[in-house]
Amino acid sequence: MNYPTIKEIASIAGVSANTVSRALRDESGVSPETRQLIKKIANQIGYERNVLASHLRTRQNRTIGAIIIDNSNPFYAEVLKGIETGCKARGYQILIYNTQGDYAMEEQAIRLMFSYRVRGIIIDPVPNRGEDHLRLLQERKFPFVLASHYSPEIRANWVGYDDYQVGNTLGEFLIGKGHEEILFFGGYPGDSTYDDRFAGFSAALRSHGLEPRPEQVANFQVDSDAAYRRMKLLLASPRKFTAILAYNDVAALAALKAIKEESLRIPDDLALAGVDNITMADLVEPGLTTMHLPKQEAGQVAAELLIDCIENHAPDRRIVLKPNLIVRSSV
Amino acid sequence: MNYPTIKEIASIAGVSANTVSRALRDESGVSPETRQLIKKIANQIGYERNVLASHLRTRQNRTIGAIIIDNSNPFYAEVLKGIETGCKARGYQILIYNTQGDYAMEEQAIRLMFSYRVRGIIIDPVPNRGEDHLRLLQERKFPFVLASHYSPEIRANWVGYDDYQVGNTLGEFLIGKGHEEILFFGGYPGDSTYDDRFAGFSAALRSHGLEPRPEQVANFQVDSDAAYRRMKLLLASPRKFTAILAYNDVAALAALKAIKEESLRIPDDLALAGVDNITMADLVEPGLTTMHLPKQEAGQVAAELLIDCIENHAPDRRIVLKPNLIVRSSV
């Protein structure tokens, strides 16, 4: 397919390429008549500015990279949607890359974004695997924003949730409902999200004279299958808990299935709470008590932060979005 | 941020830029020692090829566009994931654009992809709104692949499911379970997916001497809220059906919630089936009987088709993936 160029427009209009360029960019110094003529011709022959060539000359473009763990996970899907919304509002485009939580892929993704000369990157980093390439971004003063997860060792733009409060609120809520034996189900230490949620939860226990116990913590990397199998195992041995605080809704819903299969009643035999408030949390029976996290908002704010950094050299910021307790009938 | 160029590598290595370019592209005509030296220097100074500049000269790049309706919808999220997987395998990158089912946005998206000089586009078209820009793509012989939806008037690459069989299989299954009054719940005519599913369903009815009746069809654009509200309304008036065949699982799960709130039992009072087999279909109670559609596979095949078109000028193909009945307890 052959795209028309400004040269062709120029020769049709009988002006120089430069004039065409200025006319199409709405730069001053072109007579209204010429400008109109040029735009008309451009429209007629289906001209589309070659942003790659334009970038080469100006070193400016409106492309950013989004490096996420898995866009088919409903949580990340919502965040990505928000990023897209935020970018669209400022005329930016997005190159995406799924890392599958693989650290090597994350590095590859960053290099790829470099080779496309994107102006900035939003990255939901693979937790707990070192931060070498994040440090590299920082050294090069390359604009980037961390989403959801952060690294305590890296001071950078960050958009996430108050995960301490997530754990604390749910802990208090469960304790308030009379539970003293609560299983913390899913996630693993070293991941900032897990650590903060667990810290908040532990604080809630302690403020009521309770103490988190090792046998009431089940650490694993959450996906639906893993969570289901783990809960099956836990239910097969004598139960040491009356309530479950799941790392997220995906884990909670998988647990829900396992619990129902054992013919246990929720919330009577076992109370259950999750985190995220994904769409399905409202559709299952009983409805899942959970913390709502503003996922799309997080993506959108991340995009805005990044673009501010790119265009206005805004200083690093850390933006904490407030979670919200959603009480349904599972507790 | 300043990126090193081949010129800089050249001056360090004491060779010409041309030699550097050839060495890094693994072209012949460079001595092994020179090549090794050049690659070492490139590595040391963190060189990343500027693919934008490269494109300008070669008119080749490895970028495609993915124009989808909404990446936060679990169905499209899976398809997008498949596209990403397929692209990664062939070294292609993806620019994404969500149209929200808005026809004007779809057109904007295509122009944007043009301005980025992407080599091809995968598009899940907004159904039922004319096909002007698809025709434009065709006239310009621009490589593109339709995903899921198609237009009867456009002969083009297409990857989708056998939607007639989807409707037919579920229709037969419900009839086989003794249902003669079946509500077809969600979607709207003019959308190829809907039309094919409904045709398959109607054929199943007819082959058993039954006839689809207007009051047993509920047309609406599916999202969770709309489906929930619609089912609430339907249940408030005297029921004219004993089973529900939902357009997709999102509609089915929303219906499930409404039905439970009326204290009706599934499948005894009302049987329910969906289409898609999203993750949640297995987690709700009772498990949802549905047709499994290979969503990620569809995305991956679409990517392969497109790249074949781009690289090998492969002729247009239409690929139909087989759906699969998943029997759970909701029927």
Add this chain to the structure above:
DNA sequence: GTGAAAGCGCTAACAT
């Protein structure tokens, strides 16, 4: 095996 020169499409700087 290597280098010099030209040009992809665009825009910035300078001229008229």
Add this chain to the structure above:
DNA sequence: ATGTTAGCGCTTTCAC
């Protein structure tokens, strides 16, 4: 208000 020239970083052509 408009045109000329040069150059972004790369690859291709042609010369040595």
